[in-house]
Amino acid sequence: MIDLILKNYQDKINMRLDMFLAQTDKNYKDVVEASRYSLLAGGKRIRPILLLEFYKLCGGNDECAYNFACAIEMIHTYSLIHDDLPCMDNDDMRRGKPSNHIKFGESMALLAGDSLLTESFGVAARTVGIDQGLVVKALGILSANAGINGMIGGQVIDTLYDAPITEELLNEICLLKTGALIKIACSCGAVLAGANDEDIKKAELYAEKIGLAFQIVDDILDNTANEQKLGKPVGSDNRNEKTTMVGLLGLEECRKRARELTDEAICILDSFSADSTTLKELTKYLLVRDY
Amino acid sequence: MIDLILKNYQDKINMRLDMFLAQTDKNYKDVVEASRYSLLAGGKRIRPILLLEFYKLCGGNDECAYNFACAIEMIHTYSLIHDDLPCMDNDDMRRGKPSNHIKFGESMALLAGDSLLTESFGVAARTVGIDQGLVVKALGILSANAGINGMIGGQVIDTLYDAPITEELLNEICLLKTGALIKIACSCGAVLAGANDEDIKKAELYAEKIGLAFQIVDDILDNTANEQKLGKPVGSDNRNEKTTMVGLLGLEECRKRARELTDEAICILDSFSADSTTLKELTKYLLVRDY
Numbered sequence: 001m002i003d004l005i006l007k008n009y010q011d012k013i014n015m016r017l018d019m020f021l022a023q024t025d026k027n028y029k030d031v032v033e034a035s036r037y038s039l040l041a042g043g044k045r046i047r048p049i050l051l052l053e054f055y056k057l058c059g060g061n062d063e064c065a066y067n068f069a070c071a072i073e074m075i076h077t078y079s080l081i082h083d084d085l086p087c088m089d090n091d092d093m094r095r096g097k098p099s100n101h102i103k104f105g106e107s108m109a110l111l112a113g114d115s116l117l118t119e120s121f122g123v124a125a126r127t128v129g130i131d132q133g134l135v136v137k138a139l140g141i142l143s144a145n146a147g148i149n150g151m152i153g154g155q156v157i158d159t160l161y162d163a164p165i166t167e168e169l170l171n172e173i174c175l176l177k178t179g180a181l182i183k184i185a186c187s188c189g190a191v192l193a194g195a196n197d198e199d200i201k202k203a204e205l206y207a208e209k210i211g212l213a214f215q216i217v218d219d220i221l222d223n224t225a226n227e228q229k230l231g232k233p234v235g236s237d238n239r240n241e242k243t244t245m246v247g248l249l250g251l252e253e254c255r256k257r258a259r260e261l262t263d264e265a266i267c268i269l270d271s272f273s274a275d276s277t278t279l280k281e282l283t284k285y286l287l288v289r290d291y
Numbered sequence: 292m293i294d295l296i297l298k299n300y301q302d303k304i305n306m307r308l309d310m311f312l313a314q315t316d317k318n319y320k321d322v323v324e325a326s327r328y329s330l331l332a333g334g335k336r337i338r339p340i341l342l343l344e345f346y347k348l349c350g351g352n353d354e355c356a357y358n359f360a361c362a363i364e365m366i367h368t369y370s371l372i373h374d375d376l377p378c379m380d381n382d383d384m385r386r387g388k389p390s391n392h393i394k395f396g397e398s399m400a401l402l403a404g405d406s407l408l409t410e411s412f413g414v415a416a417r418t419v420g421i422d423q424g425l426v427v428k429a430l431g432i433l434s435a436n437a438g439i440n441g442m443i444g445g446q447v448i449d450t451l452y453d454a455p456i457t458e459e460l461l462n463e464i465c466l467l468k469t470g471a472l473i474k475i476a477c478s479c480g481a482v483l484a485g486a487n488d489e490d491i492k493k494a495e496l497y498a499e500k501i502g503l504a505f506q507i508v509d510d511i512l513d514n515t516a517n518e519q520k521l522g523k524p525v526g527s528d529n530r531n532e533k534t535t536m537v538g539l540l541g542l543e544e545c546r547k548r549a550r551e552l553t554d555e556a557i558c559i560l561d562s563f564s565a566d567s568t569t570l571k572e573l574t575k576y577l578l579v580r581d582y
Contacts, residue, residue, distance in 0.1 A: 021439075027463065028444035030451060035439075082405060087397035106378035107450050110401075114373060115439045117405065121412045122434025125427050132424040136416050139430060143413025148312075148326075148406045153319035159398050160321060172318065 002281040009049045014040065016070050020123050021116075034104040034112035035119075039077045041095045046214075046286065047072045047185045053279045054189025054203055057272055064129040065192050068138060072185055074120035075146050079181075081113040083155065117146075130192050138188040145187075150180035163243040170243055171212070178218070179211030199272065206268040213261035214286060216254050219245040225290065262287045293572040300340045305331065307361050311414050312407075325395040325403035326410075330368045332386045337505075337577070338363045338476045344570045345480025345494055348563055355420040356483050359429060363476055365411035366437050370472075372404040374446065408437075421483050429479040436478075441471035454534040461534055462503070469509070470502030490563065497559040504552035505577060507545050510536040516581065553578045 017039055024032050048069030055065040084091040084099040085106065092102050101109035124142060127135050144150060154176025161169060186207035190200045223246045245254050265283050269276040308330055315323050339360030346356040375382040375390040376397065383393050392400035415433060418426050435441060445467025452460060477498040481491045514537050536545050556574050560567040 026440075026444065027451075027460070028439065028447035028467075031439060031443065031447045082401060085401065087401060108447075110373060110376065110378060111443055111447055111450070114404075114408065115443050117408055118434055118438040118443065120434075122431055122438060125430040125434060127427075132427045136418075136423050136426050136430075139416040139427075140413055143409055143411075143416060147409040147413060148319065148322060149317075152322065152402055152406050152409065153317065156319035156322045156399075156402055159402070160318075169318070176319075 002278075002285050005278055005281070006044070006049065006285075009052065010045050012066065013045045013048050013069060013073065016066050017073060020067075020070055021074075021119065030104070030108055031111050031115055034100060034108045035077075035115050037103060038081050038094070038100050038112065039074065039116065041097060043073070043076070043095065044289075045073060046282075047076055047181050049282065050182065050185035050207075050279075051189040053282065054186045055193045057269075057274050057276055057279060058190045058193035058195035058199055058203075059274070060189075060193035062129065064127060065189065067127040068124050068142075068188055068192060069185075071120040071124035071142065072181060072188075074116045074123065075142070075151075075184075076181055078113040078116035078120070079146075079151060079155070081109055081116070085109060088155075088159065127192075131194070134192055134194060138191045141188050141191060142184055145180040145184045150176055150183075154178070154180065158242075163241050164248075165243045167248055170245065170248060174212055174215040174245075175208065178215040179208060182211040182214065183207040202268055202271060206265050209261045209265040209268065210283060210286060213258045213265070216245045216258045216261070217287060217289065220251060220254050220258070221290070222246075223251065258287055293569075293576050296569055296572070297335070297340065297576075300343065301336050303357065304336045304339050304360060304364065307357050308364060311358075311361055312365075312410065321395070321399055322402050322406055325391060325399045326368075326406050328394060329372050329385070329391050329403065330365065330407065332388060334364070334367070334386065335580075336364060337573075338367055338472050340573065341473065341476035341498075341570075342480040344573065345477045346484045348560075348565050348567055348570060349481045349484035349486035349490055349494075350565070351480075351484035353420065355418060356480065358418045359415050359433075359479055359483060360476075362411040362415035362433065363472060363479075365407045365414065366433070366442075366475075367472055369404040369407035369411070370437075370442060370446070372400055372407070376400060379446075379450065418483075422485070425483055425485060429482045432479050432482060433475055436471040436475045441467055441474075445469070445471065449533075454532050455539075456534045458539055461536065461539060465503055465506040465536075466499065469506040470499060473502040473505065474498040493559055493562060497556050500552045500556040500559065501574060501577060504549045504556070507536045507549045507552070508578060508580065511542065511545050511549070512581070513537075514542065549578055 021032065021036055021039060023036070051069045051072060052065055080094060081100045083089050084094055085101055091099055093099060100112055104112065121139065121142070124139055125135070154173050157169065158173050158177060183204055186203040187200055190203040222244065262283055266280050269279050269283065312323065312327055312330060314327070342360045342363060343356055371385060372391045374380050375385055376392055382390055384390060391403055395403065412430065415430055416426070445464050448460065449464050449468060474495055477494040478491055481494040513535065553574055557571050560570050560574065
């Protein structure tokens with residue numbers, strides 16, 4: 001059931017991403033091709049789906065939120081392209097394919113990342129059918145959480161501190177680097193639907209729980225998964241000498257924490273007055289996903 | 292007189308940039324330091340001043356537009372940091388100081404650029420005292436002209452095509468790479484002030500003229516200026532084997548074209564009903580600036 005719901009969302013999101021970053025025959029077509037290569041490489045679209053589901057949970061009932069949903073996915077994709085660059089993690093593979101700079105060269109990968117980031121705000125700003133004040137508010141959340149005090153801050157800490165690092169610092173990295181985009185998804189969904197402050201706060205708290213769970217499950221998969229499904233070498237974070245949750249706490253403790261965080265997240269969903277069945281299914285799915 | 296006006300604007304802009312990207316003691320403080328290093332390196336702030344002047348020309352009469360003005364300067368700075376990277380122009384000097392990646396390393400320079408770009412949209416979105424619909428419209432213009440069909444597109448063509456290139460292609464690069472941010476400045480200034488479509492069109496046309504003139508003057512200075520004033524080696528574009536306007540047309544023809552474009556830009560300013568004395572002074576200053 002959840003698979004079908006996800007597939008339906010993914011189709012709609014992919015169709016729009018394909019349209020927002022349409023092919024061109026301009027002299028700068030190469031950067032469009034490079035951007036599309038990573039954007040349309042078949043991610044799970046978890047972040048945009050979370051946004052759309054929170055938008056519905058808080059009373060939104062139409063297609064207006066797809067622009068923002070796609071904007072988050074564009075930001076997510078830019079961050080992957082830049083993180084893979086030689087001066088960062090220097091990763092050659094991503095989602096089972098050569099990473100962007102391997103395929104298109106370093107300068108084009110840099111510019112493709114810059115393009116996706118820049119265009120994401122334009123796509124979000126072209127939201128129609130939602131109060132423009134709410135759109136501006138959500139754009140502020142998008143920038144704040146993708147920026148220095150959010151995702152980029154997490155990437156900076158990840159870059160600066162050599163392993164081994166403390167659990168506290170690793171938690172901070174997770175909350176910022178992985179958690180920030182999930183927080184954008186949940187809180188922008190609520191904000192765009194015109195939710196009250198209490199519901200926005202609950203959306204943020206839910207996002208913190210599953211952001212952390214998401215990173216822990218990622219670490220578990222990185223240690224245990226089938227390489228083909230993972231799309232990159234198993235254990236690559238260990239070989240990069242990064243401290244991971246699994247390295248710090250062990251597999252069993254990680255599985256326990258991921259379950260606990262998932263349970264707490266579901267409790268938060270229960271406190272909303274509207275029906276959250278799909279979101280609960282999605283939350284459970286994130287715990288048991290296999291890539 | 293124009294020097295005093297510029298100085299007054301520059302002080303106000305620098306004060307706000309310093310505030311928008313305030314120092315921090317967080318674990319990711321290095322990226323803030325790297326971003327501030329380039330942002331507060333003393334540029335002329337031409338783009339934000341153009342925005343503020345067009346805002347005034349079209350009827351805005353308060354301080355509301357400073358957020359957008361600073362956002363453009365942040366985008367301009369990010370583009371310089373990324374353009375200087377080894378995989379792009381590989382420039383070691385900028386504004387008389389070591390370029391960002393020489394000072395902070397490649398990964399921090401990459402992240403500082405990403406930060407400035409991301410935060411710029413947040414700063415713009417935090418605009419108060421202006422109709423939120425106009426803010427959203429201006430954010431769309433910001434993204435569209437800084438993105439693939441604007442500044443980044445120009446950078447892509449500049450990266451892809453080896454010298455010698457045709458005058459037509461060089462014009463396209465100028466209009467996109469240099470012209471796009473100037474277009475943002477003029478058109479966002481007009482849009483935020485609630486200008487009518489005719490005045491917005493005139494602002495865009497003015498931006499095209501001075502964008503091209505600006506690049507021609509840059510090329511002339513790159514060939515003739517005092518190295519200390521220029522802040523980088525004289526003739527560095529020639530040594531990078533890039534086709535420049537001066538290389539293509541010669542110094543005299545370039546000087547003639549810059550004068551003509553400036554005259555045309557001033558004619559456009561005359562067609563506005565409000566007083567454009569300062570903008571005309573600024574337009575003339577751009578022609579005779581010495582760095």
